[in-house]
Ligand SMILES: [Zn+2]
């Protein structure tokens with residue numbers, strides 16, 4: 019059965035209040051990852067990939083500063099946590115089974131911590147797999163036959179320039195993959211458990227976004243900050259926002275929080291900056307947003323109707339299923355947003371912390 023997630027409609031049609039915004043409307047696909055058991059034939063986060071048996075698995079071959087967590091142990095802990103959240107009435111559901119306890123011990127004993135830095139190159143981990151049938155905007159320019167995007171990453175920081183995992187993108191045609199690689203190589207250690215996504219199924223949903231405030235022209239920014247414009251348009255906005263209506267625009271009307279495909283940048287961690295394609299100079303577009311959370315307390319209006327009960331549960335592990343379903347954490351609850359060239363999907367992509 020296909021899972022559905024429905025973002026409540028925005029309380030204000032912001033393009034009616036500011037007609038200059040209308041041509042800037044852009045569709046984004048919220049992915050709504052939730053823990054599950056995806057197959058290679060499903061769109062997923064952290065799930066198995068539809069990978070051809072005869073294609074080499076990608077690796078990262080730069081030196082890393084040694085890992086902090088064993089992948090096998092991280093996976094066992096994640097499974098126990100999800101079990102606990104899925105069975106809130108059983109406080110012991112998150113305890114390890116005897117088999118899991120034994121597996122943890124074995125993994126720890128087996129691993130030679132003194133030599134972990136010798137593990138090079140590092141096999142990449144699956145982060146996301148998106149089929150065009152689920153994410154309709156997926157088709158890359160000039161490659162109309164490609165209907166599958168696979169995103170992998172190296173689960174380590176890459177100082178001094180990148181304090182987050184480094185990603186690799188693969189576009190392919192699903193029908194071309196007849197024989198699957200069933201047991202891809204995996205790293206033994208990862209930087210931290212925060213770089214290992216919990217396997218999730220997706221419930222893609224299209225929403226409309228508008229540029230975040232810093233991306234608007236100075237003139238339009240001033241208009242959005244002008245409470246009288248909102249009043250004149252009869253917009254139903256809480257008068258508590260009268261002194262700073264741009265906050266309401268930022269939290270509720272412009273950019274959706276959480277994992278998404280396409281749309282706009284939220285900015286915040288870094289200032290807006292040009293993103294020219296390194297190969298052709300064209301300004302790059304947001305492709306995939308890998309988010310630490312599906313929204314903070316100011317973004318409650320984006321919680322899908324279906325998740326409202328879990329989102330307000332008095333049990334934190336149940337709330338986590340909605341707010342932090344993939345358990346990914348980029349720095350201090352930021353997001354890693356990938357950008358790609360709108361002219362050629364073969365041009366190098368880039369990553370920014372948002
Ligand atoms: Zn790496």
Ligand SMILES: [Zn+2]
Nearest residue numbers: 295298359365
């Ligand atoms: Zn380019």
